[in-house]
Amino acid sequence: MSLEKLYSQVVAISLAILLAASTAFAVEATGDGIDRQQALNSALRTAVEMQIGTAVASDSIVESGVLVRDEIASHSKGYVTSYKVLGEGPTADGYAITIDAVVDSELLYSDYTTLAILQKMSGLPRLLIFGSGAGFDSVPQESMKELVHAVSRTFSEKFQFEVLDWPMTRAKYSEIEGSMSLKKAAKFNRLLKADYVVTVELELPRDANPVMHMTCVRISDGLKIGEVRRPVEQYVSLSGKPAEVYRRAVEAAKPETYWASVRIARELLDNMESELDRGKGFRYSLTFLGFPELPSVCSVLEDIPGFVRKEIKRQKGMNMEVTYWSTLRAENLFKRISTALKDDGVEKFQSRMEGRSMKFRWQNPEGF
Structure with a gap:
């Protein structure tokens, strides 16, 4: 699946969830532990897990053994804006506490969406x-x-x-x-x-x-x-x-x-x-120096997968500077351009990439 489609699908799901959720919910939850602090942490986690809901809980997105839902729940304290203790006390096994917790639903779903995208994305x-x-x-x-x-x-x-x-x-x-x-x-x-x-x-x-x-x-x-x-x-x-x-x-x-x-x-x-x-893709600055067939270079750029559009900023003689938009990441685009130039018959050139700035020079001049 392409990155654009992935974004579109996740954003659509996120919007649907957010529209169905109000900013905050009060949730009653009980937690157990060996002491009061552990019991409170357990209750906070339970409150957040309840608020995540079945739609999110059923999503088993796993990458390198990391479960998105568990990642959210393990940092539950940050999603509880306030809580009131309804009851607490020692038990035969330790301590128990029941709280009425206010969970920031919007923040929770927003973070869940972020983590889900991150887990799915490559590169x-x-x-x-x-x-x-x-x-x-x-x-x-x-x-x-x-x-x-x-x-x-x-x-x-x-x-x-x-x-x-x-x-x-x-x-x-x-x-x-x-x-x-x-x-x-x-x-x-x-x-x-x-x-x-x-x-x-x-x-x-x-x-x-x-x-x-x-x-x-x-x-x-x-x-x-x-x-x-x-x-x-x-x-x-x-x-x-x-x-x-x-x-x-x-x-x-x-x-x-x-x-x-x-x-x-x-x-x-x-x-x-x-x-x-x-609709612009990622913006790049491409410079071509000493190329005798600049129209051919322009055609090569437009045929590269991921091409969105381009603007020629400056062109003089055999030199050209282009603002170029592509859905490809920088390293992938750099390799694609180099390969496309060679396929077009440009055998000898030097190239250099610094971030989103890429330079290509015909043949092998000194000082490049």
Whole structure:
């Protein structure tokens, strides 16, 4: 099934569910556990599972052993906006509690749809994830390694993204010195081969809980795709040695990695979907230098599968710059163009791809 059809089907199902659901529902649920906290967590999960409903519960979307429904239920606390204890007390096996929980139905179904799409999609974008300590009250990048790893695991293990965890892999790219930044990611993307940058920042304001700040930027053109700010539930005292304060803050922020990642993942999907829905596909910049038969090149581009439309921005002599829209992902399109040029008789040319910018030069000139 094509990506466009998949999006259309999932969006249609999502809209039907959302129209049938109000924003929030009160659900009575009971939970058991060895202590009160475990029993409460069980009751919260039961409330969310009840709200997911039979339509969602019957969907057994599995990818790499991850069940979407279980993923939602295991993070049930984030979908319960409030709850009231109706009854509680010790039992022969531990503790039991009954609550009246208000579940954010719209958020739940929205997240379910996001996860379902992510689990089904193939060829997901490649993400470069690193810590950002730009703010005055932010945890330094070097102290953020553990939190960056947690975010990376969420994107890779839960959502099946291809992830480049910068703290873990920086030794592989000795050419890149110092701390990673968006500017460096764009400059060295010929090595990194990433589609998007995800930055993770942890702010430590005085007399307030830490705030997790995550952004997603498309490397090819610097477009900000999404941004999330989530307060950390646990207060972190700033007393003590800085290294110890930073360690406590990172540990407190780990539970927020899932929620921030879901929000960023949704922004990514919405951006990709909106491009396709507008009938433009993904936008690319193609440059052809020294090609003697530019009309032939134009014909080749229009015959490539996934072609939507093109605009010639500049053309002079044997050089041409084209804005090109395609439903193909960048790496696939790059290979398709190269193969199509060779099939058209262009045997000697050099090519280079940086994000969504692709350059092709006739034969083998120096300096390319």
